Amino acid sequence: MTKNGLGSVDAKGAEPADGGYKKDQYGNYRDRDGNYRYGDGWGYRMDDHGRDLHRIPPRERDFMPYHRPGSFYANAPHYFGYRVSYLPSSRYVSVYTRYGVTYYIYNGVYYRPWGDCYVVVRPPFGIVLDRAVSYYDFRPIRFSYYSNYYRRYDAIYDNIAYIAEQNRIIAQNNATIAAQNAAIALNSNRALDSYNLANRLGLVQSYAYADRNYYYQDGVFYIINGNGRYEVIVPPAGALVSSLPDDYATITIGDVEVYRVDDTVYRLVLVDGQPCLEVLGQMYGSLASRYNIY
Numbered sequence: 001m002t003k004n005g006l007g008s009v010d011a012k013g014a015e016p017a018d019g020g021y022k023k024d025q026y027g028n029y030r031d032r033d034g035n036y037r038y039g040d041g042w043g044y045r046m047d048d049h050g051r052d053l054h055r056i057p058p059r060e061r062d063f064m065p066y067h068r069p070g071s072f073y074a075n076a077p078h079y080f081g082y083r084v085s086y087l088p089s090s091r092y093v094s095v096y097t098r099y100g101v102t103y104y105i106y107n108g109v110y111y112r113p114w115g116d117c118y119v120v121v122r123p124p125f126g127i128v129l130d131r132a133v134s135y136y137d138f139r140p141i142r143f144s145y146y147s148n149y150y151r152r153y154d155a156i157y158d159n160i161a162y163i164a165e166q167n168r169i170i171a172q173n174n175a176t177i178a179a180q181n182a183a184i185a186l187n188s189n190r191a192l193d194s195y196n197l198a199n200r201l202g203l204v205q206s207y208a209y210a211d212r213n214y215y216y217q218d219g220v221f222y223i224i225n226g227n228g229r230y231e232v233i234v235p236p237a238g239a240l241v242s243s244l245p246d247d248y249a250t251i252t253i254g255d256v257e258v259y260r261v262d263d264t265v266y267r268l269v270l271v272d273g274q275p276c277l278e279v280l281g282q283m284y285g286s287l288a289s290r291y292n293i294y
Contacts, residue, residue, distance in 0.1 A: 057081065057247065057249065058079070058080070058081030058082045058083075058246055058247045059081050059082070059083055059114070059119060059247075059293065061082065061083075063082075063083050063084060063085050063117070064079065064082055064083070064084055065084065066084045066086070066087050066088060066106060066109075066111075066118075067107070069082070069084075069109045069120050070108075070109070071107060071108025071109055072108065072109065072110060072122060072123050072218075072220055073108070073129055073136055073217070073220075073230075074108070075137050078109075078120065078218050079120045080120050080121065080122055080218065080219060080245060080246070080247045081119060081120065081121075081246065081247030082119070082120050082247075083114070083117045083118065083119055083120075084111070084117060084118050084119075084120070085117050085118075086117075086118070087104060087106055087111065087118060088106060092106060093105065093106045094106075096124075098124040098125075098126065099124065101124065103121070103123075103124065104118065110122065110123050110124075112294045113294075114293070114294050119294060121262075121294070122219055122220050122232075122262060123220070123232050124232070125232055125233055125234050126231065126232060127231070127232040128225065128227075128229050128230070128231045128232075129222075129229055129230040129231070130229070132228075132229075133224060133228065133229070133230055136230060137217075138215035138216065138217045138222055138230065139215060139216055139217060140213055140214070140215055140216075141214050141215065141216045141221075141239050141240060141241065142239075142240050143208055143214075143236075143238040143239055143240060144187065144190055144194075144238050144240055144269060144271050144276070144278055145186060145187035145188070145190040145191040145194065145238045146174050146186045146187070146191065146207070146208055146209075146210040146238065147167070147170070147171055147174060147186075147188075147191045147195070147205070147207045147208075147237070147238075148171055148174040148175040148178055148186050148188065148191075148210075149171055149175075149188070149191075149192075150167055150168045150171040150172070151167070151195055151199075151205075152164065163204055163205075163206045163234060163282070164204075166206065166207070167205070167206065167207045170207040170208065170209055171207060173209055173210070173211070174186060174207070174209065174210045177210050177211050178210070186210060190238075191237075191238065194237060194238065194278070194280060195237075197256070197267075197280065198237070198265075198280050198281035200254070201253045201254055201256060201258075201265070201280075201281070202253070202283070202287045203265055203280060203281030203282060203283060203284075203287075204281055204282050204284055205237035205280075205281040205282070206233075206234040206235065206236050206237060206281075206282065207236060207237065208236035208237070208238060208239065212224075214233075214236060214239060215230065216239070216241060218245050219244075219245040219247075219261045219262070219264075220232060221233050221234070221235045221236065221239065234282060235264045235279045235282070236279060237279050237280065237281055238278060238279060239278070239279040240269075240271060240276040240277065240278055240279075241266075241276070241277050242276060242277070243277065244259055244261060244266065244277055245261055247261065248260065248261050248266075249261075249291075251291060253265070253287070258280065259277065260283070260291060263282050263283045263284070263288050263292070264279060264281075264282055264283075265279075265280045265281055265282070265283060266278060266279055266280060267280045
């Protein structure tokens, strides 16, 4: 584990000396997946006995001015999970509500109220970026499996109903692709194992198309939609990243230790002998409420 959290691990199991973070052309430190490192410190503190380091969640670190975070799509630190004490005048802030959640947007940065302050958050699913895809610097991601079998969920929440309908279409698409091209490996057994674990933990999975590219930056997943624009999507099950954003948390669901970024749950897996972090599924309902701090 790097000082910033779950860092890249090489084939021998040793972590790079720099935690996998490199300075980009803008002078910011980020890893291969676009997760940013913030400031000169790493957000850790010693315990009262001066022996053990404890990670400080971004929401417990110092307040920052509202003009400091970069927009969620920018090549700049996003500061997801960090607090600001106030926002500018309402004439500069727009309000957007989706799935019953209210967001305050200033200069491309999404905030949610938390107590007497605001927290920088990721945009909701469905947000479409206006500029051409060549403007953005998102990283393509790979998958450990694709699902070609539609599995039902009993949840009645609106966003879960949307995921379920999308899964039905994607599963049919992937089954057709696999039937037409034997060279495409869906890894169906891995998909079933992942589903069984996710279902046991009370998670819902969002499928990925086997014939489309997916992109990632700092905990936000994208696909290029039918209009040729990047669209924010539900993190797809089976997606692999090498490290997690600064605002991740380690939690235990049942008897399984996993990692949470917002309502997305990741697990540590080996793929082709390499350790990776795999999207396992989405928390919803009472499970999401249990871990939702906002």
